[in-house]
Amino acid sequence: MNAHLHHPETIAGIRVPDSQIARAATQLVRDKEDDLLYNHSRRVFFWGALTGQRRNLRYDPELLYIGAMFHDMGLTDAYASRALRFEVDGANAARDFLTSYGVPERDIEEVWTAIALHTTPGIPEHMRPTVALVTAGVEMDVLGIAYDDFTPEQRDHVCVHHPRESNFKEAVIDHFAQGTIKKPETTFGNVKADVLALKDPGYRRMNFCSIILGSPWPH
Template sequence: MSEEPKVIAGVKVPDSAMARAATEVVRDTETDLLYHHSRRVFLFGALTGERNKLKYDPELLYVGAMFHDMGLMDSYASDTERFEVDGANAARDFLKAYDVAERDIDDVWDSIALHTTPGIPQHKRPTVALVTAGVEMDVLGLAYDDFTPQQRHEVCSCHPRGLRFKHGIISAFCYGTIRKPETTFGNVKADVLSRMDSTYQRKDFVDVILESQWES
């Protein structure tokens, strides 16, 4: 693997032994699409933290971002847990090999376990909030215009989205969950409103991805 840039869009990428080990584990496990996505999640999350003047630990954010989709991979997927929990457990096991405080491990666990649960992470500590912010920017294009064109260009130049990232990430989500569909049962109140309120319009996650401001 060629050496990654140390600074991207003004963000210094963590280069400690722990961060390098996390990079190696994820690079060796995930597909290229998910690896580059995870790196972009870190960068967009860090840029969000800097823009909002949040005090965050770059290494914790990095591990949370890098491991957030590990549960989609067969080698880390359990038979019954949500993929988010599988990824969170993988990150926790990884961090326990290093001198990381239990509270920080819990924050990384939460950052991964909650990254598909909108409305909650932004109220948690920065590691949790910023992993989700990075995911929402890269997958859904949320807060797209809060990033400068130069920031978006530099991030995607170093970690390309590819010509069909939108379709590729949807496929990755599908293949990572299709064998345990019961784990996809989400916010049950949407089911209540769809049954009880004739004016309710359920949002479709795939539509949000495909209709985002990202070109591909």
């Protein structure tokens, strides 16, 4: 991919972390992800940071950046496991990356949790800012949640520098499907079950109540 990255230091009023670890994360993600996922991950950071700014949350921009940039790494061939949820694969990739830089365990755990829970609605917003804001960024970019809480200027500025492809909605669903279709059991209890229900004609949802009723317990 690109050997050198050239992005404005500030987009929509949000300063991109410029530390050694942030620059290394940017390059790694740029090398491993295609344009759609890379631009999506960058947008997630800006939406998350703008949300934090709007809510007056105190957060570590570097941790938020790493969480946003790695949140979909589990969809790539380089980091996909055979049996774990793709969210956990991405979280593990971020953990290994941060560990290699000697980042404190508490910070690593925060980033790991932010990535692992980013498709589990209803929980992250009650957790530490990094966790809450990664999910907020994902929900804005994929689902359009809180779309009108951002100004048109903010939306336009972010998307000028990190464009949404003309078919982004369909294409991102395809990316989710490609990342889960070989391990459908990992979609049980999370939103990616909807992806496979749409994209895989042979997919059959696991049913929570059927599992209870079919368990080996006599009653």
